[in-house]
Amino acid sequence: MQKAISILFACILFIQGVSSNDLEKKRQKPLSRFFNIETGVSHFTHRDYFTSSLMYDGFGASLAANVQRRFSNKIFDGGHQIDIGITSAKVSNVILFNYRYYNKTLFKVSKYKSGNIYTGVQFDFFSNNRYHNAFTNNGYTYEWGANMSISARYEYAFNWLKKEFQWSYQPSIPILNYIYRPSYASSWIEVIEENETYGFLDILGGGKWMTLNKWLAFSNQTSIQMSINNNAIRVSYGWGLYNNNSTKESILAYHCLLFGLMVNI
């Protein structure tokens, strides 16, 4: 049953990401379509009680790409982000690698003189990976998962120095989460993987549906963009937090400052 629900959830994520936008595209031509590529610096804080009670802290780099399509009353936004960093605590270091795919659909719910408010739904797939090279056999710890979140966006357009700017703020809070964290952190799967008995379905079966008190995954982004002809440049600040408190608490917070180019396609 768990596997069936997991596969269903994965299918919804995929279909939502690929098909629904295409169907919408056939019906209605977007007002604008931007390809956005961003890069910048990130700061990470994390702790995984299975391997250490210490808080690790450090910096890294992020690379993100997304496509945003705007219609008169809705926005489709989907993209990828990769973070790589090195964190440390006392004398030891951790190499960190995170990947996130998201796809959101937002509907305009109100328009005020001071800006527009959108709300909708966001699907995420994420993979948080850490490698602690001083550890034996359990140096690699990770969480993979998918979230369905309520998402919102507030945006405000203004002119400054004869240029057009837009400021936006987007929070999202997950309501349905599926997370795979290897049983008892990573030690079990690492040993079992030596015997190559672990398949994709086993991994899904080893995951858990999490409620809000066991799993938090906030993500927020605020950005300001300046139009240049039909394109734009953008500066974004993102903040996110993953907290998995199922067996042994694992928590990761990140802040990233990204500089991007938005190309009208």
Add this chain to the structure above:
Amino acid sequence: MAKYSIILSLLLLYSCERMFFADDLSDDPVSSFDVLWQSIDEHYSLFDYKNVDWDSIYQVYRPQVDYNIKDDSLFRVMSNMLYVLKDGHVNLITPFDVSRNWDWYLNRPQNFNLSVLERNYWGDSYRISGPFINLLLDSVGYIRYSDFSSNINKDQLISLLKAYQPYKGLIIDVRDNGGGYISNAELLASMFINESKVVGYTKTKNGPQKDDFSPLIPVTLNPVDSFYFTKPVAVLSNRSSYSSTNMFISFMSSNDQATIIGDTSGGGGGVPISTQLPNGWMVRYSSTITLDANERNIENGVPPDILVTQTLQDVAIGVDPILERAYQKLK
């Protein structure tokens, strides 16, 4: 207005974060001791096998630690506590020392002398093929593999073993091999089978209670494509054949083609994992149980088929009776 909104939201976002992080554990000696004891309590896999009452161990050692204890004294108390486990995979790792219990081989004859081998058996005719010393001893091949951390690959092994296939047999010397990667042990053992074979079982601690273990998972070796070594094999073992070397010997002991010669291997069947203490020190400990094909625990080693000991007199006159017994068996 927009500028102020941006600044305000950044401040709010950043300040929210700490709400979700529990306070750091204190890195004082008492907290570090307690985390060490608790980590072992929850994750160590061999209490039953070693018949250790870990709760009573706490009562003995916890009173020896206070908030003012110096690092070297704290290290000594922690080391003494871990020593009770009599496990070569249990170590406390600090910047100034590493605790260990190496009684498993120090209490027994060495049964290996590299100088005797180099001077009286290898001569200058041996080859160095990757991590393998190898040569022909008249009609029998000899391979020495001293470290399972040295990676090997299938093509390299096929090439090596094909060279000795025409002869009467092969000696694989893994004495004084302290272990390394299990995958290397599995690959090497796979060169001597022509069909898939269950050579052991493993189960892993997967929860904090003493009896929280994964199901027993079979360790299955699969034959390597297109080649397997068909001649008799002798595996030389001593008490310093530890960890994944111990597993390799266990795998080979389930193969009728192989004879284990020498001393009981060193053991170390529990795959070690690590935890970091609040003061930054690290502890390593066994988290699994490994059984042989007959479901016997190999934590304390695999007994040989033919027990042979190298005495100090043998070393003095430059003789390796374990190697010579293997040669007699195969020639």
